[in-house]
Amino acid sequence: MSISINKNKCIGCGKCRNVCPGSLIKVDSDGKAYIKYPKDCWGCTSCIKECPVYAIDFFLGADIGGMGSKVHTEKKGDILSWIIQKPQGDSIKIDINQKESNKY
Amino acid sequence: MKTERLNTDILIIGGGTAGCYAALTISENSDKKVLICEKAHIKRSGCLAAGVNALNAYIVEGRTPQDYVDYAKKDADGIVREDLLLTMSQRLNKVTHRLEQLGLVILKDENGKYVARGNRNLKINGENIKPILAQAVEKAENVQVLNRVNVIDFAVKDNKINGAFAIGIENDTFYTIDAKAVIIATGGASGLYKPNNPGFSRHKMWYPPFNTGAGYAMGINAGAEMTTFEMRFIALRCKDTIAPTGTLAQGVGAKQINSLGEVYETKYGLTTSERVYGTVNENQEGRGPCYLRTEGITPQQDDSLIRAYLNMAPSQTIKWIESGKLPSQQNVEIEGTEPYIVGGHTASGYWVDTNRATTIQGLFAGGDVAGGCPQKYVTGALVEGEIAALSAVNYVDNSKQGSIEQSDIDKHINEVTGFITKKTSPYTTEQLEEAMQTVMDSYAGGIKTNYRFNEKQLDIADYKIKQLMSLVSTLYAEDFQELMYIYELKERLTVCRSVIAHLKARKETRWHSFAENLDYPNKDEKNFNKYVNSRLENGEIKIIIRDLVQGGKEYEHIN
Numbered sequence: 001m002s003i004s005i006n007k008n009k010c011i012g013c014g015k016c017r018n019v020c021p022g023s024l025i026k027v028d029s030d031g032k033a034y035i036k037y038p039k040d041c042w043g044c045t046s047c048i049k050e051c052p053v054y055a056i057d058f059f060l061g062a063d064i065g066g067m068g069s070k071v072h073t074e075k076k077g078d079i080l081s082w083i084i085q086k087p088q089g090d091s092i093k094i095d096i097n098q099k100e101s102n103k104y
Numbered sequence: 105m106k107t108e109r110l111n112t113d114i115l116i117i118g119g120g121t122a123g124c125y126a127a128l129t130i131s132e133n134s135d136k137k138v139l140i141c142e143k144a145h146i147k148r149s150g151c152l153a154a155g156v157n158a159l160n161a162y163i164v165e166g167r168t169p170q171d172y173v174d175y176a177k178k179d180a181d182g183i184v185r186e187d188l189l190l191t192m193s194q195r196l197n198k199v200t201h202r203l204e205q206l207g208l209v210i211l212k213d214e215n216g217k218y219v220a221r222g223n224r225n226l227k228i229n230g231e232n233i234k235p236i237l238a239q240a241v242e243k244a245e246n247v248q249v250l251n252r253v254n255v256i257d258f259a260v261k262d263n264k265i266n267g268a269f270a271i272g273i274e275n276d277t278f279y280t281i282d283a284k285a286v287i288i289a290t291g292g293a294s295g296l297y298k299p300n301n302p303g304f305s306r307h308k309m310w311y312p313p314f315n316t317g318a319g320y321a322m323g324i325n326a327g328a329e330m331t332t333f334e335m336r337f338i339a340l341r342c343k344d345t346i347a348p349t350g351t352l353a354q355g356v357g358a359k360q361i362n363s364l365g366e367v368y369e370t371k372y373g374l375t376t377s378e379r380v381y382g383t384v385n386e387n388q389e390g391r392g393p394c395y396l397r398t399e400g401i402t403p404q405q406d407d408s409l410i411r412a413y414l415n416m417a418p419s420q421t422i423k424w425i426e427s428g429k430l431p432s433q434q435n436v437e438i439e440g441t442e443p444y445i446v447g448g449h450t451a452s453g454y455w456v457d458t459n460r461a462t463t464i465q466g467l468f469a470g471g472d473v474a475g476g477c478p479q480k481y482v483t484g485a486l487v488e489g490e491i492a493a494l495s496a497v498n499y500v501d502n503s504k505q506g507s508i509e510q511s512d513i514d515k516h517i518n519e520v521t522g523f524i525t526k527k528t529s530p531y532t533t534e535q536l537e538e539a540m541q542t543v544m545d546s547y548a549g550g551i552k553t554n555y556r557f558n559e560k561q562l563d564i565a566d567y568k569i570k571q572l573m574s575l576v577s578t579l580y581a582e583d584f585q586e587l588m589y590i591y592e593l594k595e596r597l598t599v600c601r602s603v604i605a606h607l608k609a610r611k612e613t614r615w616h617s618f619a620e621n622l623d624y625p626n627k628d629e630k631n632f633n634k635y636v637n638s639r640l641e642n643g644e645i646k647i648i649i650r651d652l653v654q655g656g657k658e659y660e661h662i663n
């Protein structure tokens with residue numbers, strides 16, 4: 001369970017670094033965000049939800065059954081969309097209206 | 105290293121659930137200055153970072169606060185503080201309404217009434233519960249927040265707290281903070297035992313890996329009385345992702361079954377610890393793995409579950425999608441986690457009076473760090489933040505501020521300097537942490553021994569933990585982040601030692617799995633229908649056995 005940050009997309013805004021509950025994300029001298037110890041990630045997805053340019057992906061480690069998909073979120077108004085990109089290329093998008101409660 | 109001295113009326117350590125609510129309460133009810141020190145950033149720190157799926161503690165229509173007390177008491181087989189449970193239960197609904205006012209979405213029926221899940225839960229959209237709380241704190245008057253400031257110790261003299269010491273992990277600063285009162289709200293302790301997945305996904309645990317038991321450790325070291333550390337919490341969770349199971353069990357009514365398809369939960373009982381124990385036993389007797397029976401639920405239920413999990417434990421949804429099998433097509437495998445110490449689920453933590461005052465003058469506790477009051481969850485943590493805040497305000501109005509002694513400051517600065525000026529050490533912090541987890545796993549009832557232990561093993565655990573403690577002073581840190589890791593290790597070792605002492609002191613087995621003592625496999629109602637408390641005296645843990653506080657009575661500290 002961890003994240004990877006795409007340096008080419010990162011614009012160095014520092015928002016991801018702000019929210020990490022483990023203070024795991026730092027910004028490099030080149031102004032780009034990086035995670036020093038990927039093993040320390042809790043997988044809370046806080047950083048992913050902050051990134052304005054979708055530079056952060058979330059993935060499950062192989063030791064807990066991960067199959068290589070990459071996940072990010074996009075937010076428009078009250079809709080939080082989760083995009084799960086499978087390694088085969090196809091992707092799934094799940095929209096959640098944040099004004100609606102869970103059913104269970 | 106820079107040094108800075110700060111001054112406030114009330115210092116709140118930990119800007120999580122209880123800490124944020126304490127700050128709001130003080131701001132609304134007094135003109136006291138508040139300083140929150142938070143090791144991460146209050147927007148997404150602590151238990152609420154990923155979001156939660158329900159409010160687990162609410163008094164639904166037709167029920168009373170006393171019903172909640174009775175439920176929690178039964179689940180803990182008697183070892184609770186009824187005064188704490190009752191004062192919490194009486195305010196659960198009030199804090200819930202407040203959360204809604206602040207912006208939390210709670211499910212309502214067509215008449216505008218909350219929709220309950222079972223007898224005690226409300227359905228919500230809890231993905232953004234922490235940002236909602238944090239935003240309110242940022243707007244509150246007289247409240248200052250220091251993010252990325254990790255508190256390392258209290259400044260206590262003659263059993264009275266005068267402030268605390270902290271390190272700024274991103275600005276290389278050592279802080280001395282003078283305060284008239286302190287509220288400790290650092291949550292519980294994870295990472296004491298070897299986790300379910302010790303490799304790459306070692307931090308994919310249920311409880312936040314960043315809540316390292318700092319509050320417990322500082323209290324222990326300052327000589328505060330602590331309670332019920334032996335009542336460990338082991339969560340029954342979805343295998344691998346360690347995602348919560350309540351949504352499946354209570355939400356869609358999925359039953360616990362073994363690999364033969366038999367429903368086994370009724371065989372062992374339905375308390376929290378019995379559910380874990382049953383699962384362990386079915387596995388041991390060759391009927392594993394165990395599952396929550398979700399096969400056959402409707403596609404609509406699948407869809408709702410997928411969304412519900414994205415709002416609190418996204419990895420479970422990803423797992424369903426990656427495996428190509430939704431819960432309706434495949435039962436969800438479950439397992440017990442490694443043991444945690446968490447006063448919001450079980451009863452471990454500070455021994456407090458009814459007003460949430462600890463045994464150290466001027467120090468108040470709320471949330472997972474406070475003992476005696478299990479099943480408090482989010483709303484209970486908010487209530488305890490509120491009660492602790494009101495008590496702290498009252499204390500400040502009626503007492504004189506003490507001062508932190510220069511020798512105490514020097515001692516802490518020297519310790520920090522020692523860690524950052526060394527250049528080599530025989531072991532790394534990570535190695536010692538892993539060694540600690542292995543010791544706890546093998547000798548203090550971890551996953552390896554199916555949570556069971558005997559006294560001989562506990563003695564070995566105690567010996568080895570003390571050895572590891574003696575190695576801490578040899579560690580060194582490249583930067584302040586690593587310095588924080590050294591302090592986290594120290595905290596965990598301190599908590600481990602107390603947990604071992606408590607496990608040893610309760611010479612009975614009252615809660616299967618949570619405290620399963622093979623030398624005393626039965627319950628001993630005569631000698632142990634009591635609290636096991638402890639206090640550090642001259643470096644030794646002194647056990648104090650106390651009679652239960654009877655229902656309907658308030659509790660005040662007596663010497």
Ligand SMILES: Cc1cc2nc3c(=O)[nH]c(=O)nc-3n(C[C@H](O)[C@H](O)[C@H](O)COP(=O)(O)OP(=O)(O)OC[C@H]3O[C@@H](n4cnc5c(N)ncnc54)[C@H](O)[C@@H]3O)c2cc1C
Pocket residue numbers: 117118119120121122123141142143144149150151152155156157158159160161253254255256289290291292310311312314315316318319348448449470471472473480481482483485
């Ligand atoms: C994954 C998960 C899911 C849950 N789901 C639900 C649910 O659906 N419903 C429900 O009702 N309850 C749920 N709970 C329980 C509930 O969230 C907790 O009981 C409650 O939030 C605890 O509040 P707290 O204030 O004690 O701890 P936290 O909110 O964790 O706050 C502790 C804070 O202290 C900070 N801190 C720690 N050490 C230091 C230090 N040395 N210096 C400075 N700061 C420090 C931490 O960073 C953190 O911000 C869940 C818990 C977890 C872990």
Ligand code: SF4
Pocket residue numbers: 002003019020021022023024025035040041042043044045046047048
């Ligand atoms: S997922 Fe959470 S713990 Fe992991 S890096 Fe992002 S914010 Fe930090």
Ligand code: SF4
Pocket residue numbers: 005009010011012013014015016017032033050051052053054055056
């Ligand atoms: S939030 Fe995104 S763009 Fe901003 S620093 Fe982080 S990775 Fe880079």
